[in-house]
Amino acid sequence: xxxxxxxxxxxxxxxxxxxxxxxxxxxxxxxxxxxxxxxxxxxxxxxxxxxxxxxxxxxxxxxxxxxxxxxxxxxxxxxxxxxxxxxxxxxxxxxxxxxxxx
Numbered sequence: 001x002x003x004x005x006x007x008x009x010x011x012x013x014x015x016x017x018x019x020x021x022x023x024x025x026x027x028x029x030x031x032x033x034x035x036x037x038x039x040x041x042x043x044x045x046x047x048x049x050x051x052x053x054x055x056x057x058x059x060x061x062x063x064x065x066x067x068x069x070x071x072x073x074x075x076x077x078x079x080x081x082x083x084x085x086x087x088x089x090x091x092x093x094x095x096x097x098x099x100x101x102x
Contacts, residue, residue, distance in 0.1 A: 091098050 088098055
């Protein structure tokens with residue numbers, strides 16, 4: 001099929017308009033993809049920050065819990081020593097010899 005010379009100008013204009021439209025759409029898509037990538041990276045960073053903050057919060061809580069448990073263990077050990085010492089005194093008063101088996 002041969003194009004008439006008069007139709008060539010309108011075909012060229014149409015092709016150029018189509019190219020310009022495609023270029024604009026491509027630019028829009030690239031911009032949209034870049035914005036989405038930035039949004040995704042921001043969401044990832046926010047999630048990392050939230051996780052870091054949560055980790056620090058939990059570490060503080062568990063550190064405090066461990067300190068409290070250590071204090072309870074020290075208290076119980078001291079009470080146990082006092083009970084053992086008192087039991088030894090009572091046994092000694094009654095003439096009973098207690099032998100350490102450690």
